[in-house]
Structure formats: structure tokens, C-alpha cells
Amino acid sequence: MYTTTPQSKQTIESLWRLEKIILDTLDFNQVVQNIVDCVLTELGYLQLGYRIVVLALADDQSNSLKRVSISQTDEAKKALEITPVPFHDITIPLSETGNLCIKCVTDKQSQTTHDWKDILCPPYTVDEARQVQQAIGIKTSMIFPVIYHGVARGVMIFSMLKDESEVSDSELDLLRGFTEVVGIAVQNARLYSDLQKTSADLDSANKRLQQLDKAKDEFVSLASHELRTPMTAIKSYVWMVLNDKSGPKTKDYLQLVFNSTERLIHLVNDMLDISRIESGRVQLKLAPFDMPGLLAQIVDEFKARAGDKKIKLELELKEHLPPVTADRDKVMQVLENLVGNSLKFTDSGGKITLSAKADQNFLETSVSDSGRGISEDEMDKLFTKFERGGSPLTTLSEPGTGLGLYLCKQYIELHKGTISVKSKLGQGSTFTFTLPLQ
Amino acid sequence: MADAARILVVEDDQALRDLYVLILKDAGFAVDEAADGEAALAAMQKGGYDLVLLDIVLPKLDGIKILEHLKTSPPDALNKKIVVLSNLGHDEIISNAMALGSVGYLIKSDYTPDQIVLRVREFLGGK
Numbered sequence: 001m002y003t004t005t006p007q008s009k010q011t012i013e014s015l016w017r018l019e020k021i022i023l024d025t026l027d028f029n030q031v032v033q034n035i036v037d038c039v040l041t042e043l044g045y046l047q048l049g050y051r052i053v054v055l056a057l058a059d060d061q062s063n064s065l066k067r068v069s070i071s072q073t074d075e076a077k078k079a080l081e082i083t084p085v086p087f088h089d090i091t092i093p094l095s096e097t098g099n100l101c102i103k104c105v106t107d108k109q110s111q112t113t114h115d116w117k118d119i120l121c122p123p124y125t126v127d128e129a130r131q132v133q134q135a136i137g138i139k140t141s142m143i144f145p146v147i148y149h150g151v152a153r154g155v156m157i158f159s160m161l162k163d164e165s166e167v168s169d170s171e172l173d174l175l176r177g178f179t180e181v182v183g184i185a186v187q188n189a190r191l192y193s194d195l196q197k198t199s200a201d202l203d204s205a206n207k208r209l210q211q212l213d214k215a216k217d218e219f220v221s222l223a224s225h226e227l228r229t230p231m232t233a234i235k236s237y238v239w240m241v242l243n244d245k246s247g248p249k250t251k252d253y254l255q256l257v258f259n260s261t262e263r264l265i266h267l268v269n270d271m272l273d274i275s276r277i278e279s280g281r282v283q284l285k286l287a288p289f290d291m292p293g294l295l296a297q298i299v300d301e302f303k304a305r306a307g308d309k310k311i312k313l314e315l316e317l318k319e320h321l322p323p324v325t326a327d328r329d330k331v332m333q334v335l336e337n338l339v340g341n342s343l344k345f346t347d348s349g350g351k352i353t354l355s356a357k358a359d360q361n362f363l364e365t366s367v368s369d370s371g372r373g374i375s376e377d378e379m380d381k382l383f384t385k386f387e388r389g390g391s392p393l394t395t396l397s398e399p400g401t402g403l404g405l406y407l408c409k410q411y412i413e414l415h416k417g418t419i420s421v422k423s424k425l426g427q428g429s430t431f432t433f434t435l436p437l438q
Numbered sequence: 439m440a441d442a443a444r445i446l447v448v449e450d451d452q453a454l455r456d457l458y459v460l461i462l463k464d465a466g467f468a469v470d471e472a473a474d475g476e477a478a479l480a481a482m483q484k485g486g487y488d489l490v491l492l493d494i495v496l497p498k499l500d501g502i503k504i505l506e507h508l509k510t511s512p513p514d515a516l517n518k519k520i521v522v523l524s525n526l527g528h529d530e531i532i533s534n535a536m537a538l539g540s541v542g543y544l545i546k547s548d549y550t551p552d553q554i555v556l557r558v559r560e561f562l563g564g565k
Contacts, residue, residue: 221528225495228525228547233453239550240457256453393500393526 007170014043015177022185026192031185032069035156039178040071048171049162051075051138056101057146057154057186058094065092065101065154075136075159082135084128092122104143105152110176111143112164119143119157140164144175148183156182219385226267230260270403274385277410284327284414291324291363292317295354298335302343310348313339316355324363326435330411334419337404338367338431345429346371362417363437368430374423382421383409408433442468443488443562448478449523450496454546458491461551462558475499482520485513489561492540494524494531502531505538519561523554 021038025031036053039045053071058064067090070076080087096102100111100118113119116133117126119141124132138159146154156179160167237253240246246253276282292315299315306313335354342352350370357364374382385406412419412433423429445467449455455471462469470487472478475496482490482504494501501522508517521542522535532543542561549557 217528221526221531224527225525228545229451232525232547233451235547236454236457236551239552243552245551260453393495393502 008173011170011173011177014174015181017042018178019181022182023188026189028189028193031189033072035182035185036069036071039158039175040073043174045171046073049160049166050158051136051161052079052157052159054157054159055146055154055182056090056092056157058105058152059091062091063094065094065105066090068154075138079132079136082132084132085123090120090123096122100143101155101157104145104155108145108147108152110145113141113143114139114164116141137161140167142167142175144179146179146183146186148187153183153186223271227264230263230267233257233260234264267403270407273407274403274410277407277414282414284330286325286327288323288325289328291321291356291365294328294332294335295356295365298332298339299354301336302339305343306352309343309346311343311346312351314351314353316353319357321356321358321363322437324435325438326415327411330414331435334408334411334433335365335367337408341404341431342367342369342371342429345369358437361437362434364432364434366430366432368428370428373425373427374421374429375425379421379423383419442466444468444470444486445558446470446472446478446481446487446490446517448472448481448490448492448496448501450474450493457551458554461555465555465558467558473497475501475504479504479507482508482517483511483513484515485517486515487517488519489558490517490520491523491558492520494522494526494535502534502538505535505540509538521557521561 018038021042022031022034025034032055036055039053040050051073052075054067055069056065057068059066067087070080070087083090092099092101094102094105097106099121100113103109104111111118116129116138117124120129120132136159139161140163141157141159142164144156144158145152146156156175158175234257237246237257241250241253273282295315295317299313302313339352339354346352346369352370353366353368355366355368383405385403409419412435415435417433417435419431419433421429421431445462447455447458447462447469449458449471450473452473455473459469459471470481472481475498478492478496478501479499481487492501492504496504501524505520519542520540521544522532522540523544523546524531525546527545535543542557544557
């Protein structure tokens with residue numbers, strides 16, 4: 001009673017052979033094809049009257065049972081030809097409890113039928129099911145659940161020419177044993193393809209990170225250059241004064257040092273602002289305010305500097321303007337940047353004009369100067385970090401931190417406004433930004 | 439001084455350029471200056487300098503492009519030594535400059551004026 005019968009020994013050997021085949025590969029498509037082929041090809045079940053083997057798996061998204069693979073026998077090929085519904089479209093909702101495949105999944109018990117209406121309706125009609133069955137000559141179909149971790153994940157359907165009574169116990173043992181392993185094989189293959197996808201995703205994320213890293217390195221190098229430049233002036237000129245090499249020029253040297261510290265502070269502030277914006281930590285403090293009032297404040301602020309350079313700084317307001325709801329400090333920063341730039345790039349005797357107008361939806365503010373203008377290549381890179389057109393190494397030599405316009409763009413866009421420039425080389429520039437009027 | 443070594447200072451920042459020219463003249467050298475890339479290239483093409491202190495970030499033409507130009511069309515009179523004096527310091531640009539013929543790469547902010555003179559004397563030393 002405790003000895004292994006020749007029959008069970010053979011079953012165990014057969015199972016072992018089948019398992020080797022289906023667990024041998026992790027490629028999903030190969031696995032599901034091997035699953036439906038190997039019983040027939042490896043164990044000669046064709047001779048035992050088996051003709052078609054089908055694997056169907058549960059699809060969580062559509063809550064249904066979907067056909068996945070079919071054996072490569074002549075009968076299977078015929079079925080594929082005459083099927084009223086394409087094989088891969090044969091979908092049975094899990095709610096169709098009248099269907100034996102569904103019952104198999106729900107009860108986790110094998111089922112048997114002599115009538116294909118039990119396994120193909122829906123989507124076939126009863127007549128269609130019986131017609132196809134007759135055309136192929138199938139007598140019996142046995143359905144086994146495919147189980148993984150105690151949950152039925154699908155079914156295997158073995159269709160044969162013989163009657164149920166002609167199925168031996170060893171066949172049943174084998175098919176039961178086999179379908180128990182099918183669940184593992186399918187799950188492994190699924191996990192593997194998920195793994196491959198995750199791997200591919202990680203790979204492209206990594207490549208993107210490397211790109212960002214390189215961009216960051218370049219930015220850091222350019223930023224260090226911008227920081228070192230004023231510091232070199234400070235270090236050198238202070239050294240001269242300390243070592244009594246400045247003579248009558250001491251005050252001039254110290255003024256140079258002072259200007260450099262201003263430049264440094266400005267740069268560091270800009271970089272902090274950018275860091276804040278890029279990590280999404282900037283919150284706009286929105287409140288209604290009067291643009292004409294702000295523009296007048298700006299004119300006041302820059303009056304002295306403009307006067308020093310003999311540049312006319314004017315306000316041009318024709319119409320009455322509604323109040324705008326925005327972050328006044330940020331808008332002020334934008335205006336200071338634009339006017340500051342205009343002052344830098346406009347020669348003595350030139351003119352800078354601040355103006356504003358409004359329509360139903362937007363308040364449009366402009367800073368116009370009669371300065372040296374901007375060339376077409378420079379225009380493209382105007383609002384980017386450090387690059388102002390041309391070779392980055394030459395434009396870095398121009399005055400200004402190179403971050404100002406980038407910041408302006410970020411601030412205005414945070415308000416859901418736009419910023420743009422109109423300019424021709426030698427003919428001045430006009431920077432315009434809009435703010436939405438709620 | 440007929441014997442004085444000839445130095446070319448290429449630097450776009452006026453405050454720094456004036457200072458370098460001043461300290462080098464004080465140290466007894468014959469000093470020429472260039473404030474942008476095009477002027478620098480023209481001076482270096484004419485050549486004949488014992489030492490060129492070359493900045494990289496320059497208006498009109500950058501230092502690396504200048505070195506490239508000189509490689510393809512050598513100067514009329516040889517420039518004995520070219521030393522880069524820049525505030526850019528990433529590995530790529532340093533190796534680029536050295537490969538294009540500069541014999542040294544100095545980071546400006548590392549040096550006080552007297553140290554600049556010292557390094558210049560060192561580079562000229564072998565003369």
C-alpha cells in the first residue's frame with residue numbers, strides 16, 4: 001500500500017518532464033505556448049485522443065477570463081479558422097456564473113462537459129458553439145483551474161475526441177498535477193516581465209539623472225565662475241591696500257571692492273531664489289495693488305542711478321488702470337531687474353520708459369529702452385540660465401548675473417502671466433510682461 | 439629696458455586687467471594688454487611674447503577658440519609660453535586648454551597680486 005505503483009511512478013516522471021519544460025523559460029509568450037503544447041508533444045496525449053489544449057487567464061482590469069494560448073494541433077488550427085470570434089477576443093466576464101470556465105475559477109474545482117455551449121457562451125451563441133464543436137469533432141472538454149497562492153488565476157481546457165468515461169485515473173492525476181504547476185510558471189513569467197519593464201524604466205530614469213547631473217555640473221562651474229570673478233577683484237584690491245600699494249587710489253580701490261561685494265550678494269540672492277523656485281517652495285503672496293503706484297516707486301528707486309548716467313527715466317500712463325491681484329514684491333523684483341538691465345545696456349543720453357495698459361483679461365507692463373538692443377541669436381537664450389546666446393564662454397563675459405531674466409520668467413509664469421521681448425540690434429529693447437486680471 | 443620679458447595680459451574685466459598690468463609693469467616687465475578675444479588673437483598672432491596670460495571667458499572670442507586658432511595658424515613670431523588665467527575650473531576645460539598648448543592653468547581667485555608676479559617669474563624662469 002505504501003509502495004509506488006508503476007503507474008504513479010510514470011505519472012511522477014511525466015510531470016517532472018513537463019515541469020522542466022514550462023519552468024525552463026521566463027519569457028511569458030514562450031511559457032504560455034509551452035504550457036498548451038507540452039502535454040500533447042511530450043507525453044503523446046494526441047494518441048490518447050486529446051486534440052486541443054487552451055489556456056485562459058483572469059484579467060483584473062476587465063474582470064474577465066481571457067484566452068491566452070492554444071495548442072498547435074490541426075484541430076486547433078481549424079478552430080482558429082472557423083471561430084466566429086477571434087481567439088484572443090474570446091472574453092468571458094467573471095460574472096457569467098453559467099459558464100463552466102467561470103464556475104471552475106470560482107469553485108476551484110475541475111469541470112467536464114460534452115457541450116461547448118458550457119465553455120464558449122458568451123461570447124459565442126449556443127448555436128455557434130455547437131457548430132464549431134461539431135466541425136472539429138470534439139466529444140469532451142475538461143476544465144482545470146490554474147491556481148497560484150490559493151487563488152484561481154485561470155483555467156486550462158483539454159478537449160478530446162473521446163468520452164469522459166475513457167479518461168484514465170493516471171490521466172486525471174497527471175492533468176491535475178500539471179495544472180497545479182502551471183500557476184507557478186505563469187506567475188513567474190509575469191513577474192519576470194514586470195521585472196524587465198521596471199529595469200527598463202530604471203535604466204531610462206538613470207540616463208535622465210546622468211543628463212541632469214551633467215547639466216548640474218556645468219551650471220555649478222558657470223556659477224562658480226560668476227562667484228569667483230567679483231571675489232578675485234575683492235581679494236586683489238584689498239591686498240593692494242593692505243600692502244600699501246594703493247597710494248592715492250585707495251578710495252577708488254575700496255569702491256571697486258564695494259561694487260564687487262554688491263555683485264556677489266546679488267548673484268547669491270538670485271541663486272537662492274532660483275533654488276527656491278525650482279524646488280517648488282515659492283508661494284505667491286497675492287493681494288490687489290495699483291501698478292501705477294509700483295511703477296512710480298521704481299522710477300524713484302532708479303532716479304539717481306539714471307541721473308548719474310544721464311539717462312532719462314520716464315513713466316507713461318495714459319489710461320486708468322484697474323488694480324491687479326499679484327505678489328507685489330515679486331513683481332517689483334521683476335521690474336527692478338528689467339530696469340536694471342536697461343540701465344546697463346543703454347548709453348549716456350538714452351531713454352528708458354515704463355508703461356502699462358490693460359484689456360479685459362490682462363494687465364500689460366512694458367520697460368522700453370534706447371539701448372544697444374538684442375540680436376536674433378541672443379533672443380532664443382535670453383530667458384535661460386547663464387546663457388544669453390552665442391558661445392556660453394563669451395556671453396558669460398557680459399555684465400549681469402545671467403540669472404535675472406530667468407528668474408523674471410519664473411515669477412511671471414507662476415502668476416500665470418507671460419513675458420516677452422521685442423528688440424533689434426542697435427535699436428533698443430522693449431520687455432513686456434502680462435499679469436492676469438481675475 | 440631692452441632685456442625686459444614681454445608679457446601679454448588678456449583679461450576682459452577692466453579692474454583686474456588694470457591691476458595685472460600695473461603689478462607686472464612694476465615688477466619690471468614690458469606689458470601689453472587685450473580686453474576682448476579678437477584683440478587678443480590679433481596680438482597673439484603677431485606673437486613674440488615671452489609669456490601670455492590668457493583668460494577664457496572673453497567677449498567676441500573665447501580663450502579656447504583662440505588657442506584652437508593658433509594651433510591651426512601658428513603666430514608670425516613664436517609666443518614662448520601661454521598660461522591660462524581664468525576663474526573657470528572644471529576638469530574638461532583645463533584638459534582642453536593644456537591639450538591646445540598652454541603650459542599652465544591658474545585659477546585667478548587663488549592668487550594675490552604678488553603671487554601672480556611670482557608665478558609669472560616661475561614660468562619665465564627657464565628663460
